[in-house]
Amino acid sequence: MSVDTQAAGLAQLLLQREVEAFYTNEVELLDDRRFTEWLDLFADDARYWMPIARNVAFDRPEHEYTRERADANWFDEGKDDLTKRVQQIVGGDHWAEEPRSRTIHAVTNVNIVKAGEGELTVHSRIIVSQHRQDDDINHFVGKRIDLLRRGATLQVAHRTIYLNQSVLLAKGLTTFF
Amino acid sequence: MSVDTQAAGLAQLLLQREVEAFYTNEVELLDDRRFTEWLDLFADDARYWMPIARNVAFDRPEHEYTRERADANWFDEGKDDLTKRVQQIVGGDHWAEEPRSRTIHAVTNVNIVKAGEGELTVHSRIIVSQHRQDDDINHFVGKRIDLLRRGATLQVAHRTIYLNQSVLLAKGLTTFF
Amino acid sequence: MSVDTQAAGLAQLLLQREVEAFYTNEVELLDDRRFTEWLDLFADDARYWMPIARNVAFDRPEHEYTRERADANWFDEGKDDLTKRVQQIVGGDHWAEEPRSRTIHAVTNVNIVKAGEGELTVHSRIIVSQHRQDDDINHFVGKRIDLLRRGATLQVAHRTIYLNQSVLLAKGLTTFF
Amino acid sequence: MSIAANPAGGIVSREIFSSETLFAKELERVFAPSWAFVGHTSQLANDGDYVLSRVGQESVIVVREKGGAINVLLNSCRHRGMPVCRYDDGNASVFTCSYHGWSYDLGGGLTGVPKFNEGYRGGLDRAQWGLIKARTEIFYGSIWASFDPSAPSLEDYLGDMTLYLRDLLQGPDGEDDGYEVIGGIVKWKMPSNWKFGAENFSGDHSHYPTHLSVNRLNISLSGKAERHPFAAVKAPFKFLNIAHPGGHTVRANLYEALTPYESMWAAVPEVDAYYKEAHEARQKRLGDKARLYSRGGIVFPNMHYNTGGRTTIGIWIPVSAHETEVWRWLFVPRNAPQIVKDTLRHFYMRYAGPGGMTEQDDMENWSAAQRGTTGTWSRRHPFNYQLSPDDAHRAWPEPWLGKDVMVVAGVSEHNQRSFYTRWNELMSA
Amino acid sequence: MSIAANPAGGIVSREIFSSETLFAKELERVFAPSWAFVGHTSQLANDGDYVLSRVGQESVIVVREKGGAINVLLNSCRHRGMPVCRYDDGNASVFTCSYHGWSYDLGGGLTGVPKFNEGYRGGLDRAQWGLIKARTEIFYGSIWASFDPSAPSLEDYLGDMTLYLRDLLQGPDGEDDGYEVIGGIVKWKMPSNWKFGAENFSGDHSHYPTHLSVNRLNISLSGKAERHPFAAVKAPFKFLNIAHPGGHTVRANLYEALTPYESMWAAVPEVDAYYKEAHEARQKRLGDKARLYSRGGIVFPNMHYNTGGRTTIGIWIPVSAHETEVWRWLFVPRNAPQIVKDTLRHFYMRYAGPGGMTEQDDMENWSAAQRGTTGTWSRRHPFNYQLSPDDAHRAWPEPWLGKDVMVVAGVSEHNQRSFYTRWNELMSA
Amino acid sequence: MSIAANPAGGIVSREIFSSETLFAKELERVFAPSWAFVGHTSQLANDGDYVLSRVGQESVIVVREKGGAINVLLNSCRHRGMPVCRYDDGNASVFTCSYHGWSYDLGGGLTGVPKFNEGYRGGLDRAQWGLIKARTEIFYGSIWASFDPSAPSLEDYLGDMTLYLRDLLQGPDGEDDGYEVIGGIVKWKMPSNWKFGAENFSGDHSHYPTHLSVNRLNISLSGKAERHPFAAVKAPFKFLNIAHPGGHTVRANLYEALTPYESMWAAVPEVDAYYKEAHEARQKRLGDKARLYSRGGIVFPNMHYNTGGRTTIGIWIPVSAHETEVWRWLFVPRNAPQIVKDTLRHFYMRYAGPGGMTEQDDMENWSAAQRGTTGTWSRRHPFNYQLSPDDAHRAWPEPWLGKDVMVVAGVSEHNQRSFYTRWNELMSA
Ligand code: FES
Numbered sequence A, B, C: 001m002s003v004d005t006q007a008a009g010l011a012q013l014l015l016q017r018e019v020e021a022f023y024t025n026e027v028e029l030l031d032d033r034r035f036t037e038w039l040d041l042f043a044d045d046a047r048y049w050m051p052i053a054r055n056v057a058f059d060r061p062e063h064e065y066t067r068e069r070a071d072a073n074w075f076d077e078g079k080d081d082l083t084k085r086v087q088q089i090v091g092g093d094h095w096a097e098e099p100r101s102r103t104i105h106a107v108t109n110v111n112i113v114k115a116g117e118g119e120l121t122v123h124s125r126i127i128v129s130q131h132r133q134d135d136d137i138n139h140f141v142g143k144r145i146d147l148l149r150r151g152a153t154l155q156v157a158h159r160t161i162y163l164n165q166s167v168l169l170a171k172g173l174t175t176f177f
Numbered sequence D, E, F: 001m002s003i004a005a006n007p008a009g010g011i012v013s014r015e016i017f018s019s020e021t022l023f024a025k026e027l028e029r030v031f032a033p034s035w036a037f038v039g040h041t042s043q044l045a046n047d048g049d050y051v052l053s054r055v056g057q058e059s060v061i062v063v064r065e066k067g068g069a070i071n072v073l074l075n076s077c078r079h080r081g082m083p084v085c086r087y088d089d090g091n092a093s094v095f096t097c098s099y100h101g102w103s104y105d106l107g108g109g110l111t112g113v114p115k116f117n118e119g120y121r122g123g124l125d126r127a128q129w130g131l132i133k134a135r136t137e138i139f140y141g142s143i144w145a146s147f148d149p150s151a152p153s154l155e156d157y158l159g160d161m162t163l164y165l166r167d168l169l170q171g172p173d174g175e176d177d178g179y180e181v182i183g184g185i186v187k188w189k190m191p192s193n194w195k196f197g198a199e200n201f202s203g204d205h206s207h208y209p210t211h212l213s214v215n216r217l218n219i220s221l222s223g224k225a226e227r228h229p230f231a232a233v234k235a236p237f238k239f240l241n242i243a244h245p246g247g248h249t250v251r252a253n254l255y256e257a258l259t260p261y262e263s264m265w266a267a268v269p270e271v272d273a274y275y276k277e278a279h280e281a282r283q284k285r286l287g288d289k290a291r292l293y294s295r296g297g298i299v300f301p302n303m304h305y306n307t308g309g310r311t312t313i314g315i316w317i318p319v320s321a322h323e324t325e326v327w328r329w330l331f332v333p334r335n336a337p338q339i340v341k342d343t344l345r346h347f348y349m350r351y352a353g354p355g356g357m358t359e360q361d362d363m364e365n366w367s368a369a370q371r372g373t374t375g376t377w378s379r380r381h382p383f384n385y386q387l388s389p390d391d392a393h394r395a396w397p398e399p400w401l402g403k404d405v406m407v408v409a410g411v412s413e414h415n416q417r418s419f420y421t422r423w424n425e426l427m428s429a
């Protein structure tokens, strides 16, 4: 390898590590319930979108998930909404999270599909295990597409979460993805 | 670190990254249903083998999984067979996949156990979550052993998938592993 | 990047890789039932602790998990105990593991939160899928905090495993975490 | 025999929430003879458009045939039971079964049978083997179905409830059929009996401790505290619990007078402007009856709705005594500016359903309360619905509210008592 | 009382697929008095070899004792019910219970009881407390068991079916006991009633829409279109639906004449050559009866088999009304070259079971149809089995097909009607 | 009618372990009229301290009110069934329901009802709508509850069992109320009927094949082989199976004489020293009765305990015929040095529960045996409990063991026969 090739390879590895570390830090904040710090990972104008899945014919894949800013979705909101959700949980009077969930989030297969000047497009998988009380248990598995903005630190500018479920098998989406 | 040690370390990291990126790309192709591109990841003479597990005594571990090219297996086939399976799904008349599954594959713990001249032996874990309709749901977890061939790109020359289940808890193995 | 920055970046990447490889090796040993080799990954004075979770009010998070060396725990023991557990399994007369479990362990989101002189503090997630007979199936998901000691090789000096479950949904904890 | 104990007296047995035997009986006695909401005409823009829905537990195809008529067909092949339609929605000219290929037209007629001549040789009367077709009626855009040939007409089934259902489907400006459904029916499962949902929507006005957190956070867009936009209105009104003999119930404000618009959507001025204009148009259109401001209610047994900025219709699909599937259709005013539609859509998503900050806590309580219905000792002690007893007035305070409705003003469990009384009639017959 | 409605007339109640009460009754009335296929002698090469199998829902040990006799033992300790054998297969000289150590010999005899003398002090008659032993019979290599002392002999139970079962177990060259089982019993669960599988194997010839995709892809190895190798044969034949009074059924081609081999395995010349030779040997060995080419069938109630290049025997294990466990034994001709064995093994794996491109779509349909059996309205409408009615001939077209068989030629639901008629006799008695 | 067949004769029907109908009857006949262990006073150090527990399947709040009295309250709001306490433990002065806000004091009294005056207008008698309160008794630190007003007093319920329960709760030095509970109740689920656990603790001394592996590994801390510390003691004794007419049973060693301490904890000298001292103190305190060394037993129906270095009390919570939730309280001698507490804690964790090397194998066997209770054929064959029949002596070998106890010495299934005999009395009445 030439020195230049080495430098390029190293830079690529460091970027990959930076993004993976970002996500690992994120899941630690969530599982440690450090929600306010978690909010800091989002840009002020960030969007958080989780569409609803439909069962459609093979020739209508574009109709499989509901549309952002147009259809009903599980989530289609901004940082102010996320902030309200956090404020709801921490008050001790949000019964669906009182007693609180014990969650474990795992992120895998981090894929930087586009590394632009100030932004990265990153795909990943997220596995979420949520337990409350003795038997209020949810397992979610999702595909995530993030637009990460590069500044002093990385920040989520836009997040898309695709769940597999069409009929949601949970009475509440009280964790974050 | 000497420059040489550094170079060796970097080369090892780049190889690890290359293989992890290969697998991440693979799961993205599968979950995006880009099956034809997925087939391109397999060498023309590739083998795809998933044995059946038996419950055996502690002193007969060699009898725990059925044998390749000898016994009944869940899969024991070549690229032509995989190609037929893909052709079956994309036609819109393979009812077990119509409407299509929504799948999420995650690959973890990629372990390059042997890096030969033209081939790599790589172990990994694969976690598969498959949803169809409202409640046709499968979860598979597997141990994988791949022989990857190095050419212009990596290609799977041989894949082994060990599932934990002995009695399969699914009516159809209509996703890939 | 300056050469020094490069070197520092590379060193950080190599450390990350070393720790990830350590865990990947560990899960392969477990899933291949090479338990004696697995024991070698633990320091002689290692502690292995898995507390019990309680459902508590939002303002008593410190009471959520039972205390090490004080309360009832799922595990709170040393290497001699782990050794006895291994000796129990390999004998063929430990009925809860005869026939043996088929397990798959996956470790994700390895986070070196502190890299001291001789020790690393590392967080990770562990996903465990355990199958025995036809339908004796457990799924565990855990958060792990390890103290790794650096010598000729890494060794676990202290391991904490947090499960989400309060009432354990398994009749036996016969695998390792 | 009274299965529900004494619902009129506010005493309801816990067993009706947990017994699987009673649940099976409910399907026959409560669900089978009723009319079911299955969708809205705005979901079917073109001939051939279809959408899957549910009547009780049954999967049905709601389809618009050539010429625009809407049919509701049982989604089960008459040959061997296979669902003939396997997609949540789409456009079709025929439903062909994937098992043995019987095919049905959009009216359910069995038009195609492989080997019809040489195999069945005249022994199969196709007219007898079409898809089971429900009686279907359209009411101001809403689509209703019943498989019971002896059920009354939809209008008779609804009785005075027609007023409130029509009102629900009128735009904010009072124009009939003024709403459209947005894309994506919200569907989920919850671990509680369907009646916990039904009684809540029928009028559980004392459950505000459930919503302490959202009240604290002011999730309404009124710019004021509270979670409901209409809570910002200060004009004097009576809060009415309106119960129908058929088991339907309504929660509504009856304002003392026609008053000018008061800001309810201050957080989004364009929306506020739209509602102001609509408010005035509605008063013009409806006159004195515009004093009625519905908040929600139910059509017996399992259709439920909310208004007041959360215009939605839902159904509780009974899965078992202990599990319910919920479907929700989100409505926006058909002719409103896009920003109004977007704001309402967003408000709903943050308010209701599994992602909704408000309903998450409802469902937490319903599913926890569900466990209190099974215990050896606890099930010997009935539930209490005695809040504000013995004070219902017929056709009151305005006769146009319905000649048969029994009304209580203020916070009360009157509507719930009425719901269980009707339920008990059907179950104990 | 007729539980299944009118199966002879092609009308079958949906409830028999979904009622757990009827399911419990099935175990007693349909499964308990029957003979069960439990395995094949090729699985037990040596004395002491054993393999776990099932009789109805019960776990049984199929074991070869010293001297070669095969026993079928209920895998449940007489002391406290523990399975005394916990491995899918192995070799043993004794089964020792891991709970309190009672031990049994390979004939089920209770030979070891801790504290037998000082504890039981003569109060335990070991002869009365051995493992429950089934009546066991071997039929051309296949192993059968029944726990019912009043069941007829296996031969009487099979009746004319002996012809077809013997035929199944003859190699392609017509030699008796010509098959062996390959390693690995294929086991899985499916969310449908076991009778959907049973009726399919009994002869559901009109379900080709299920298999549009594999027909399109030509998964046979004949080098021609279609999924079955034998579809390549052009010699004229009658397709027969052969029903036995005991509920057994057979699907078979009866060729009009003994004709030369036509290529069915062109994709693998060595295999084609093997089958050509076998074809000729079979004609020589069987003479005119070689015109019979079986395609599959069932031994009542839950043993099912396929031939025609997919030689397999399976059982539907009833788990509940809504769930079935399936086991499949894969057979290859004992004396064929390895390439023939490999090709057949590979053909099966791609064809059948959860990994099989063909049966995946069968099971999708069965499990979807299962949901059509529970609905409030849909279950009031029976299934239809009226394809090709009223045209069965006894012992036809050749008397050697069986003196009691009722046969219909061509695509028909005759076999299914016969299956449910037998089922109904047992259930309605 | 005898539901359990002939338990006194050692013959017990398998159906009592698998029938959901019998399970439902058990809750009424066996659990409802009994007294339940719900906790220990050391869990409630301060006024207002509470902990959730279970009576049968029911969730109960065990709470210490101002002044120290302990109440056991059904954790189900009288309004609509919601659990009023949602935390495993804590400190409270009032329990306020999160659904509609009814609030209860620590005695269960309904003290707060929103809209009490203007809504209920005198129609709600709060005295009638408090939390259901159990009869509660404290016995040497252990807390017991019964919801059955017609149950006898706890003392009468226990009968001679008071001796053994008091003994259990005495410290190793024989001092009354000598134990405290350590933090963390161990809770898990197991897939078997609760009676497999109950009969095991009642005295299943012949199940040592279950524990071959731990015996091989010497997990006791005696420094000698075997898994029990007390196995190291060589002084001669009779092993007694002590059965009470109320269904309670005890396993105990009765030493022939008061003998000096023999080392049982050689692996930890400080612990050995502690036990030596305690041994001597106990002899001094109890005199001849110190010859009794309890090993474990049950209070009918579902409280179970072990002693001998594993001092724990547990309950089998009946979930269904096929599932049981287990709770275990771990006890250490209140006044022992920390190292003794730590050693016992560690010994327990490695011995019992899902993490315990010993009990893992018990539960494996119970859950495997559970499957032997459902099969068509296997359930026709009863279980056998005939070990050491017909040799029970009343109040023997010492009259102070209890005037009504029936005792057998040596390995026997006497206690199990007694347990099922009592169970059968209640169920067959
Ligand atoms: S089930 Fe529809 S055609 Fe047979």
Ligand code: FES
Binding pocket: E077, E078, E079, E080, E081, E082, E097, E098, E099, E100, E101, E102
């Ligand atoms: S259960 Fe087999 S010996 Fe006791």
Ligand code: FES
Binding pocket: F077, F078, F079, F080, F081, F082, F097, F098, F099, F100, F101, F102
């Ligand atoms: S349920 Fe407790 S106050 Fe209503």
Ligand SMILES: [Fe+3]
Binding pocket: D207, D210, D211, D358, D359, D362
């Ligand atoms: Fe609410």
Ligand SMILES: [Fe+3]
Binding pocket: E207, E210, E211, E358, E359, E362
């Ligand atoms: Fe088929």
Ligand SMILES: [Fe+3]
Binding pocket: F207, F210, F211, F358, F359, F362
């Ligand atoms: Fe034991």
